[in-house]
Amino acid sequence: MRQASPAPPRRLRIDLAPGQRAGPFVLGQSLVRTLAILRQHPKRYRAPIELKYDPDEPFRHDVIVHLPGPGLCLRYDAATQTLVQIELYRLDRLHATLLGRDLATARHVPTFVALHQLMGPTYPGTYHAASERYALDHPGIRLVFPVPKAYAPAPGAPALPLTFPDGTTPVLSRVVLMRPATTPRTATAAPSPPHHPHHPHPPEQRIQTPPLPPLPPPPPPPPGHDAVDVEALSGEGLIIRPAGHRVGFNTPAQAVLAMLGPPEATLVKTDHGVGVHTAAVMAAQAARQATPPRELAGLAPPPAPPPPAPAPQGLTTATYGPDDYFWNYFGYGIDLLFDGARHTVKTIVLHTNLPGHGHFGLYHPCPFRFRDLTSQATLADIAHVFGQPDDSPAAARGGPPDAPPVARAVQPVLFNRHPPTNPFSQATEFYHFDGMVFEILPNRHIASLTLF
DSSP states (O other), rough: OOOOOOOOOOEEEEEEETTTETTTTTOOOBBHHHHHHHHOOTTTTTOEEEEEEOOSSSTSSEEEETTTEEETTEEEETTTBBEEEEEEGGGGGGGEEEEEEEOOSEEEEEEEEHHHHHHHOOOOEEEEEEEEEEEEETTTTTEEEEGGGGGGGTTTTTTTOOSSSSSSSOOOOEEEEEOOSSOOEEEEOOOOOSSSSTOOOOOOOOOOOOOOOOOOOOOOOOOOGGGGGEEETEEEEEEEETTEEEEEEEOEEEEHHHHSOOOOEEEEEOOOOOOOOOOOHHHHHHHHHHHHOOOOOTTTTOOSSSOOOOTTTTEEEEEEEOOOOOEETTTTTEEEETTTTTTEEEEEEEEETTTTTTTTTSSSOEEEEEETTEEBBBBHHHHHHHHHOOOOOHHHHOOOOOOOOGGGGOOOEOSSTTTTOOOTOOOOOEEEEETEEEEEEEOOOBBEEOOO
């Protein structure tokens, strides 16, 4: 008895809006938001899902979310982690519509002639001889057709003919969505599906085209980290612009609520551990409570420490005193640790959300500035600003007596978030300076900055 062949997988329904979106994936969308969508619908997008990035230089190349099942490739700017380009390269697995009209479906073959009738005329495209592809640009969308060299447009030809001499017509193989250009642009052929950010795309033939008429402006991206500028001040706290929020040490929880709103999550710090590396942190916090910090750009410290107040609902109190608790602001990429008895800020953690870190995908990257450093700095940049961390025994004891306090860096503390697998695989290093701790990834970039 013959077995019936398995039914082909259902096509993923997705509607395209040039220069704006492909289904739920909106240009300008954060990488964290995209990962949340994929987690909510794993069967719809046919796992596995591939994340491609440069592990050595994470800001040099785009971060790519590759969905090989439906044939989608989402490109994110490495610095802001916002969606800048959407590629669809397996149209035979999609039920794709363009603003509600059939583009590539089981009953509608996306031929050159059909798309010319659907979208109307546009400027001449570009033929990429190496990949034998012809790219045709409309505002906010690029259509790519495979064209054999035998039918390649002659040099100087105004455009590709709608049909070949044998009566056939090219069939669409790839769609690329990007922000529409409003200035003279260079039309380029779309590259092959990326396999690694180190693989450069082959050189392309280019032709200059006249200015394209712009689409109506797309909806602005949702409020997020890309519009926020965070200035970190050692010993004082944060200034979050453009709103001008000032979150300093000893800031009451009520003031934080008024500025940033309720936290997205709350975590009670019940695991106190042994604390063998916390002597410097405890000394700094004790000194801060004894002497109020300088005014934070106009934020005056409270005239006197507030009396103990009842802990927020849901927090526990141990026999040795109230537990400290974190407020997690994932949208800002910020964690705030509050004193459990005083309910004031005592520690601030800023996250970069770099791929490869144990918390990747949980926070939006915090675009902070700290003295002459940014969130894209490396360990070498930190050493240039604060002094070179030394692994010698003298440095472990605090450095020579005549060294400036900020340059007395102890040996890095190693920490692995998944010790059962391998205690030293992908372990991050913590470098302590005066009033701050940098968490460093194996690629020597900053994973987080802790201020206390």
